[in-house]
Amino acid sequence: MRIVSLLPAATDIVAELGLLDHLVGRTHECDWPAGVETVPVVTSTGIDQNTASSREINTTVHHGSSLYGLDAGLLHDLKPDVILTQDLCDVCAISYRKVSDTVRLMDIGPTVLSLEPSTVDEVLGCLRTVGDVLGADxxxxxxxxxxxxxxxxxxxxxxxxxxxxxxxxxxxxxxxxxxxxxxxxxxxxxxxxxxxxxxxxxxxxxxxxxxxxxxxx
Known part of the structure:
Protein backbone atom coordinates (compact mmCIF):
# COMPACT_ATOMS: atom_id res chain seq x y z
CA MET A 1 0.00 0.00 0.00
CA ARG A 2 1.43 3.34 -1.12
CA ILE A 3 -0.10 6.35 0.63
CA VAL A 4 0.12 10.09 -0.12
CA SER A 5 -1.21 12.40 2.59
CA LEU A 6 -2.20 15.93 1.55
CA LEU A 7 -3.32 16.90 5.05
CA PRO A 8 -1.21 16.98 8.25
CA ALA A 9 -4.10 15.49 10.24
CA ALA A 10 -4.27 12.60 7.77
CA THR A 11 -0.56 12.01 8.27
CA ASP A 12 -1.26 11.83 12.01
CA ILE A 13 -3.96 9.22 11.32
CA VAL A 14 -1.60 7.16 9.17
CA ALA A 15 0.94 7.22 12.00
CA GLU A 16 -1.72 6.36 14.60
CA LEU A 17 -2.66 3.31 12.51
CA GLY A 18 0.97 2.18 12.41
CA LEU A 19 1.27 2.63 8.64
CA LEU A 20 3.89 5.37 8.41
CA ASP A 21 6.22 3.04 6.51
CA HIS A 22 3.65 3.08 3.68
CA LEU A 23 3.63 6.89 3.41
CA VAL A 24 5.36 7.88 0.15
CA GLY A 25 4.27 11.53 -0.10
CA ARG A 26 3.29 14.35 2.27
CA THR A 27 2.57 18.08 2.47
CA HIS A 28 5.18 20.72 3.18
CA GLU A 29 3.42 21.27 6.53
CA CYS A 30 3.61 17.66 7.80
CA ASP A 31 6.22 17.69 10.57
CA TRP A 32 5.06 14.87 12.86
CA PRO A 33 5.95 12.20 13.87
CA ALA A 34 9.75 12.10 13.87
CA GLY A 35 11.08 10.64 10.65
CA VAL A 36 8.33 12.02 8.41
CA GLU A 37 10.75 14.67 7.16
CA THR A 38 12.37 12.01 4.95
CA VAL A 39 9.12 11.49 3.01
CA PRO A 40 8.94 13.38 -0.33
CA VAL A 41 6.98 16.66 -0.29
CA VAL A 42 4.30 17.02 -2.99
CA THR A 43 2.77 20.39 -2.04
CA SER A 44 3.98 23.99 -1.76
CA THR A 45 2.63 27.43 -0.98
CA GLY A 46 2.97 30.52 -3.12
CA ILE A 47 2.46 32.95 -0.23
CA ASP A 48 5.30 34.15 1.99
CA GLN A 49 3.78 33.42 5.37
CA ASN A 50 6.58 35.32 7.11
CA THR A 51 5.63 38.64 5.51
CA ALA A 52 1.99 38.37 4.35
CA SER A 53 -0.62 39.56 6.84
CA SER A 54 -3.73 37.61 7.77
CA ARG A 55 -5.80 40.10 5.78
CA GLU A 56 -3.63 39.69 2.67
CA ILE A 57 -3.84 35.90 2.82
CA ASN A 58 -7.61 36.04 3.35
CA THR A 59 -8.03 38.40 0.39
CA THR A 60 -5.92 36.16 -1.85
CA VAL A 61 -7.98 33.09 -1.03
CA HIS A 62 -11.36 34.76 -1.44
CA HIS A 63 -10.41 36.24 -4.80
CA GLY A 64 -10.02 32.73 -6.15
CA SER A 65 -6.27 32.27 -5.81
CA SER A 66 -5.07 29.06 -4.24
CA LEU A 67 -2.68 29.04 -1.31
CA TYR A 68 -1.26 25.68 -2.28
CA GLY A 69 0.38 24.03 -5.25
CA LEU A 70 0.54 20.33 -6.06
CA ASP A 71 3.53 18.73 -7.80
CA ALA A 72 1.65 16.63 -10.35
CA GLY A 73 4.81 15.14 -11.84
CA LEU A 74 6.09 13.89 -8.48
CA LEU A 75 2.65 12.63 -7.52
CA HIS A 76 2.56 10.60 -10.73
CA ASP A 77 6.04 9.18 -10.10
CA LEU A 78 5.13 8.15 -6.54
CA LYS A 79 2.32 5.92 -7.92
CA PRO A 80 0.10 6.09 -4.80
CA ASP A 81 -2.66 3.58 -4.17
CA VAL A 82 -4.48 5.98 -1.84
CA ILE A 83 -4.43 9.79 -1.61
CA LEU A 84 -5.78 11.35 1.59
CA THR A 85 -7.10 14.90 1.21
CA GLN A 86 -9.88 17.20 2.48
CA ASP A 87 -12.78 19.31 1.28
CA LEU A 88 -13.42 21.31 4.43
CA CYS A 89 -11.26 24.41 4.11
CA ASP A 90 -9.33 25.99 1.22
CA VAL A 91 -7.07 27.83 3.68
CA CYS A 92 -6.21 24.78 5.80
CA ALA A 93 -4.86 22.48 3.09
CA ILE A 94 -4.94 21.82 -0.63
CA SER A 95 -8.50 21.43 -1.87
CA TYR A 96 -10.20 18.19 -2.86
CA ARG A 97 -11.14 19.71 -6.23
CA LYS A 98 -7.52 20.46 -7.12
CA VAL A 99 -6.46 16.95 -6.09
CA SER A 100 -9.24 15.21 -8.01
CA ASP A 101 -8.62 17.34 -11.11
CA THR A 102 -4.90 16.54 -10.99
CA VAL A 103 -5.50 12.81 -10.57
CA ARG A 104 -8.02 12.78 -13.43
CA LEU A 105 -5.62 14.50 -15.81
CA MET A 106 -2.78 12.15 -14.89
CA ASP A 107 -4.99 9.09 -15.09
CA ILE A 108 -2.99 7.30 -12.38
CA GLY A 109 -6.03 5.68 -10.80
CA PRO A 110 -5.54 5.89 -7.00
CA THR A 111 -8.36 6.01 -4.47
CA VAL A 112 -8.88 9.64 -3.36
CA LEU A 113 -10.36 9.84 0.13
CA SER A 114 -11.66 13.20 1.35
CA LEU A 115 -11.81 13.77 5.11
CA GLU A 116 -14.44 16.28 6.23
CA PRO A 117 -15.15 15.96 9.97
CA SER A 118 -17.07 18.65 11.87
CA THR A 119 -17.22 17.17 15.39
CA VAL A 120 -14.99 15.13 17.67
CA ASP A 121 -17.05 12.02 16.95
CA GLU A 122 -16.56 12.60 13.22
CA VAL A 123 -12.80 13.06 13.72
CA LEU A 124 -12.69 9.65 15.38
CA GLY A 125 -14.90 8.35 12.59
CA CYS A 126 -12.24 9.45 10.11
CA LEU A 127 -9.78 7.17 11.90
CA ARG A 128 -12.13 4.26 11.26
CA THR A 129 -12.76 5.29 7.63
CA VAL A 130 -9.05 5.61 6.83
CA GLY A 131 -8.35 2.35 8.64
CA ASP A 132 -10.99 0.55 6.59
CA VAL A 133 -9.58 1.89 3.31
CA LEU A 134 -6.00 1.03 4.29
CA GLY A 135 -6.88 -2.38 5.72
CA ALA A 136 -5.97 -1.50 9.32
CA ASP A 137 -8.10 -2.26 12.40
Whole structure:
Protein backbone atom coordinates (compact mmCIF):
# COMPACT_ATOMS: atom_id res chain seq x y z
CA MET A 1 0.00 0.00 0.00
CA ARG A 2 1.43 3.34 -1.12
CA ILE A 3 -0.10 6.35 0.63
CA VAL A 4 0.12 10.09 -0.12
CA SER A 5 -1.21 12.40 2.59
CA LEU A 6 -2.20 15.93 1.55
CA LEU A 7 -3.32 16.90 5.05
CA PRO A 8 -1.21 16.98 8.25
CA ALA A 9 -4.10 15.49 10.24
CA ALA A 10 -4.27 12.60 7.77
CA THR A 11 -0.56 12.01 8.27
CA ASP A 12 -1.26 11.83 12.01
CA ILE A 13 -3.96 9.22 11.32
CA VAL A 14 -1.60 7.16 9.17
CA ALA A 15 0.94 7.22 12.00
CA GLU A 16 -1.72 6.36 14.60
CA LEU A 17 -2.66 3.31 12.51
CA GLY A 18 0.97 2.18 12.41
CA LEU A 19 1.27 2.63 8.64
CA LEU A 20 3.89 5.37 8.41
CA ASP A 21 6.22 3.04 6.51
CA HIS A 22 3.65 3.08 3.68
CA LEU A 23 3.63 6.89 3.41
CA VAL A 24 5.36 7.88 0.15
CA GLY A 25 4.27 11.53 -0.10
CA ARG A 26 3.29 14.35 2.27
CA THR A 27 2.57 18.08 2.47
CA HIS A 28 5.18 20.72 3.18
CA GLU A 29 3.42 21.27 6.53
CA CYS A 30 3.61 17.66 7.80
CA ASP A 31 6.22 17.69 10.57
CA TRP A 32 5.06 14.87 12.86
CA PRO A 33 5.95 12.20 13.87
CA ALA A 34 9.75 12.10 13.87
CA GLY A 35 11.08 10.64 10.65
CA VAL A 36 8.33 12.02 8.41
CA GLU A 37 10.75 14.67 7.16
CA THR A 38 12.37 12.01 4.95
CA VAL A 39 9.12 11.49 3.01
CA PRO A 40 8.94 13.38 -0.33
CA VAL A 41 6.98 16.66 -0.29
CA VAL A 42 4.30 17.02 -2.99
CA THR A 43 2.77 20.39 -2.04
CA SER A 44 3.98 23.99 -1.76
CA THR A 45 2.63 27.43 -0.98
CA GLY A 46 2.97 30.52 -3.12
CA ILE A 47 2.46 32.95 -0.23
CA ASP A 48 5.30 34.15 1.99
CA GLN A 49 3.78 33.42 5.37
CA ASN A 50 6.58 35.32 7.11
CA THR A 51 5.63 38.64 5.51
CA ALA A 52 1.99 38.37 4.35
CA SER A 53 -0.62 39.56 6.84
CA SER A 54 -3.73 37.61 7.77
CA ARG A 55 -5.80 40.10 5.78
CA GLU A 56 -3.63 39.69 2.67
CA ILE A 57 -3.84 35.90 2.82
CA ASN A 58 -7.61 36.04 3.35
CA THR A 59 -8.03 38.40 0.39
CA THR A 60 -5.92 36.16 -1.85
CA VAL A 61 -7.98 33.09 -1.03
CA HIS A 62 -11.36 34.76 -1.44
CA HIS A 63 -10.41 36.24 -4.80
CA GLY A 64 -10.02 32.73 -6.15
CA SER A 65 -6.27 32.27 -5.81
CA SER A 66 -5.07 29.06 -4.24
CA LEU A 67 -2.68 29.04 -1.31
CA TYR A 68 -1.26 25.68 -2.28
CA GLY A 69 0.38 24.03 -5.25
CA LEU A 70 0.54 20.33 -6.06
CA ASP A 71 3.53 18.73 -7.80
CA ALA A 72 1.65 16.63 -10.35
CA GLY A 73 4.81 15.14 -11.84
CA LEU A 74 6.09 13.89 -8.48
CA LEU A 75 2.65 12.63 -7.52
CA HIS A 76 2.56 10.60 -10.73
CA ASP A 77 6.04 9.18 -10.10
CA LEU A 78 5.13 8.15 -6.54
CA LYS A 79 2.32 5.92 -7.92
CA PRO A 80 0.10 6.09 -4.80
CA ASP A 81 -2.66 3.58 -4.17
CA VAL A 82 -4.48 5.98 -1.84
CA ILE A 83 -4.43 9.79 -1.61
CA LEU A 84 -5.78 11.35 1.59
CA THR A 85 -7.10 14.90 1.21
CA GLN A 86 -9.88 17.20 2.48
CA ASP A 87 -12.78 19.31 1.28
CA LEU A 88 -13.42 21.31 4.43
CA CYS A 89 -11.26 24.41 4.11
CA ASP A 90 -9.33 25.99 1.22
CA VAL A 91 -7.07 27.83 3.68
CA CYS A 92 -6.21 24.78 5.80
CA ALA A 93 -4.86 22.48 3.09
CA ILE A 94 -4.94 21.82 -0.63
CA SER A 95 -8.50 21.43 -1.87
CA TYR A 96 -10.20 18.19 -2.86
CA ARG A 97 -11.14 19.71 -6.23
CA LYS A 98 -7.52 20.46 -7.12
CA VAL A 99 -6.46 16.95 -6.09
CA SER A 100 -9.24 15.21 -8.01
CA ASP A 101 -8.62 17.34 -11.11
CA THR A 102 -4.90 16.54 -10.99
CA VAL A 103 -5.50 12.81 -10.57
CA ARG A 104 -8.02 12.78 -13.43
CA LEU A 105 -5.62 14.50 -15.81
CA MET A 106 -2.78 12.15 -14.89
CA ASP A 107 -4.99 9.09 -15.09
CA ILE A 108 -2.99 7.30 -12.38
CA GLY A 109 -6.03 5.68 -10.80
CA PRO A 110 -5.54 5.89 -7.00
CA THR A 111 -8.36 6.01 -4.47
CA VAL A 112 -8.88 9.64 -3.36
CA LEU A 113 -10.36 9.84 0.13
CA SER A 114 -11.66 13.20 1.35
CA LEU A 115 -11.81 13.77 5.11
CA GLU A 116 -14.44 16.28 6.23
CA PRO A 117 -15.15 15.96 9.97
CA SER A 118 -17.07 18.65 11.87
CA THR A 119 -17.22 17.17 15.39
CA VAL A 120 -14.99 15.13 17.67
CA ASP A 121 -17.05 12.02 16.95
CA GLU A 122 -16.56 12.60 13.22
CA VAL A 123 -12.80 13.06 13.72
CA LEU A 124 -12.69 9.65 15.38
CA GLY A 125 -14.90 8.35 12.59
CA CYS A 126 -12.24 9.45 10.11
CA LEU A 127 -9.78 7.17 11.90
CA ARG A 128 -12.13 4.26 11.26
CA THR A 129 -12.76 5.29 7.63
CA VAL A 130 -9.05 5.61 6.83
CA GLY A 131 -8.35 2.35 8.64
CA ASP A 132 -10.99 0.55 6.59
CA VAL A 133 -9.58 1.89 3.31
CA LEU A 134 -6.00 1.03 4.29
CA GLY A 135 -6.88 -2.38 5.72
CA ALA A 136 -5.97 -1.50 9.32
CA ASP A 137 -8.10 -2.26 12.40
CA UNK A 138 -8.76 1.03 14.21
CA UNK A 139 -11.07 -0.32 16.94
CA UNK A 140 -8.55 -0.30 19.78
CA UNK A 141 -7.10 3.06 18.73
CA UNK A 142 -10.53 4.71 18.74
CA UNK A 143 -11.41 3.16 22.10
CA UNK A 144 -8.16 4.45 23.61
CA UNK A 145 -8.78 7.97 22.29
CA UNK A 146 -12.35 7.99 23.61
CA UNK A 147 -11.03 6.87 26.99
CA UNK A 148 -8.54 9.77 27.05
CA UNK A 149 -11.35 12.22 26.29
CA UNK A 150 -13.53 10.75 29.04
CA UNK A 151 -10.70 10.95 31.58
CA UNK A 152 -10.10 14.62 30.82
CA UNK A 153 -13.82 15.46 30.88
CA UNK A 154 -14.25 13.72 34.25
CA UNK A 155 -11.29 15.55 35.76
CA UNK A 156 -12.67 18.95 34.78
CA UNK A 157 -16.36 18.27 35.38
CA UNK A 158 -16.63 19.99 38.78
CA UNK A 159 -14.07 22.75 38.25
CA UNK A 160 -14.87 26.41 37.68
CA UNK A 161 -15.29 26.83 33.95
CA UNK A 162 -13.54 29.85 32.36
CA UNK A 163 -15.11 31.45 29.28
CA UNK A 164 -12.90 30.76 26.26
CA UNK A 165 -12.85 32.46 22.85
CA UNK A 166 -10.87 30.38 20.34
CA UNK A 167 -9.77 32.33 17.26
CA UNK A 168 -8.33 30.57 14.21
CA UNK A 169 -7.80 33.65 12.00
CA UNK A 170 -6.78 37.14 13.10
CA UNK A 171 -7.79 39.51 10.32
CA UNK A 172 -10.69 39.22 9.80
CA UNK A 173 -11.35 37.74 13.21
CA UNK A 174 -12.60 34.20 12.61
CA UNK A 175 -13.86 32.06 15.51
CA UNK A 176 -12.78 28.43 15.65
CA UNK A 177 -15.75 26.14 15.10
CA UNK A 178 -16.15 22.49 14.11
CA UNK A 179 -14.70 20.31 16.90
CA UNK A 180 -12.91 23.10 18.81
CA UNK A 181 -15.88 24.07 21.07
CA UNK A 182 -16.12 20.43 22.18
CA UNK A 183 -12.40 20.35 22.95
CA UNK A 184 -12.79 23.45 25.09
CA UNK A 185 -15.69 21.85 26.96
CA UNK A 186 -13.78 18.61 27.56
CA UNK A 187 -10.83 20.63 28.88
CA UNK A 188 -13.03 22.44 31.40
CA UNK A 189 -13.93 25.67 29.64
CA UNK A 190 -17.08 27.31 28.32
CA UNK A 191 -16.72 27.95 24.57
CA UNK A 192 -17.78 31.29 23.11
CA UNK A 193 -18.49 32.51 19.57
CA UNK A 194 -19.15 29.10 17.99
CA UNK A 195 -21.27 26.02 18.54
CA UNK A 196 -19.99 22.42 18.25
CA UNK A 197 -19.87 21.33 14.63
CA UNK A 198 -20.46 24.84 13.31
CA UNK A 199 -18.71 25.99 10.16
CA UNK A 200 -17.92 29.54 11.25
CA UNK A 201 -17.70 32.81 9.34
CA UNK A 202 -15.64 35.96 10.02
CA UNK A 203 -16.90 38.08 12.91
CA UNK A 204 -17.99 41.64 12.03
CA UNK A 205 -16.31 44.58 13.64
CA UNK A 206 -12.88 46.11 13.79
CA UNK A 207 -10.17 43.91 12.21
CA UNK A 208 -7.18 42.76 14.19
CA UNK A 209 -3.81 44.16 13.09
CA UNK A 210 -1.66 41.31 14.39
CA UNK A 211 0.27 39.51 11.62
CA UNK A 212 0.53 36.39 11.67
CA UNK A 213 -15.10 13.43 -2.94
CA UNK A 214 -15.20 10.01 -3.44
CA UNK A 215 -15.77 9.31 0.19
CA UNK A 216 -16.12 11.48 3.26
CA UNK A 217 -16.13 11.11 7.03
Missing amino acids: STDKIAALRHRIDVIANRTRDLERPRVAAIEWLDPVWPAGHWVPEQITFAGGTPLLAEPGEHTVPSPGRPCTTRARTSSC
